[in-house]
Amino acid sequence: MNAQLQKSEPEGWKAYLPAFITKRGPLVPVLRFSGAIGVVTPLRPGITLSTSAPAIEKAFTMRGADAVAIQINSPGGSAVQSTLLFRRIRALAEEKGLKVYVFAEDVAASGGYMLALAGDEIYADASSIVGSIGVITATFGANELLAKIGVQRRVYTAGDNKDILDPFLPEKKSDIVKIKAIQRDVHQAFIDLVKERRGAKLKKTNKQLFTGEFWSGKTALELGLIDGISDLRSKMREIYGDEVRFKLVAPSTSWFRRKRGVFASEGGFEFGFAPGGLAADLISAVEARALWSRFGF
Numbered sequence: 001m002n003a004q005l006q007k008s009e010p011e012g013w014k015a016y017l018p019a020f021i022t023k024r025g026p027l028v029p030v031l032r033f034s035g036a037i038g039v040v041t042p043l044r045p046g047i048t049l050s051t052s053a054p055a056i057e058k059a060f061t062m063r064g065a066d067a068v069a070i071q072i073n074s075p076g077g078s079a080v081q082s083t084l085l086f087r088r089i090r091a092l093a094e095e096k097g098l099k100v101y102v103f104a105e106d107v108a109a110s111g112g113y114m115l116a117l118a119g120d121e122i123y124a125d126a127s128s129i130v131g132s133i134g135v136i137t138a139t140f141g142a143n144e145l146l147a148k149i150g151v152q153r154r155v156y157t158a159g160d161n162k163d164i165l166d167p168f169l170p171e172k173k174s175d176i177v178k179i180k181a182i183q184r185d186v187h188q189a190f191i192d193l194v195k196e197r198r199g200a201k202l203k204k205t206n207k208q209l210f211t212g213e214f215w216s217g218k219t220a221l222e223l224g225l226i227d228g229i230s231d232l233r234s235k236m237r238e239i240y241g242d243e244v245r246f247k248l249v250a251p252s253t254s255w256f257r258r259k260r261g262v263f264a265s266e267g268g269f270e271f272g273f274a275p276g277g278l279a280a281d282l283i284s285a286v287e288a289r290a291l292w293s294r295f296g297f
Helices: 002-008 049-060 079-096 111-116 143-148 173-201 217-223 232-240 255-259 278-293
Strands: 027-034 067-074 099-109 121-124 129-131 214-216 245-249
Touching: 027 049, 027 232, 049 079, 049 245, 067 111, 067 232, 079 099, 079 111, 079 173, 099 111, 099 232, 111 129, 121 217, 129 217, 214 217, 232 245
Parallel strands: 027 067, 027 245, 067 099, 099 121, 099 129
Antiparallel strands: 129 214
């Protein structure tokens, strides 16, 4: 009986190691990007290169990795941070010779879709929201409100255009012209990247694809914006077999790193405020909520 008990016990030191080490199936590190890009919410950073770079590096340098999978659930945000993240992923994928599979969850829209373009193949659920290939700059106008309550806005600048888009001053036509010109540049860069990464897979005209419209995963597949309807586990098992191993590599989201100012976005152009203080955090939370609500979430 003692012999039978001994045989049933785990053998040796391997019993104390995680399953992803002791098993011998193909290994796929998993990166997960969830939230608005470059937008800070209370006690939680948005997705930025600063917070994500160590995890990205770790995923692509993991010993024995056969590919890298990325899960995305993002309504977009900072155009710059989206671009930086895309470039870092593609640079490491090419340097390490690893194929990248992207899986959209609820939303991979706007900057979230740009991030998805880092994948060699993109998958989504039939009900995922995908697309929104456009640029938006949002502000508000409170100059009339200030006038009603008897408050004067006093702004002093060195440079005629330093007060552009000040929400407490009347809107100027020259401001609109300037912003529209910059938006066209950012939008064109986005369009060029979609064409470069999706190429002949795209099945509609520019006018239909690049208006900022978004679609369900089912329609996105018909448009050529994604490669199939699937989830991470199912697709990876289909490709690498049932013995495939997954290792989640999570970006840092610590409160300490956030308060040390690791964020690069302070509003601006979005495919959609990080300085400290509760008020800035709350404003950013509203901005993040607005990004999600645009897609019905």
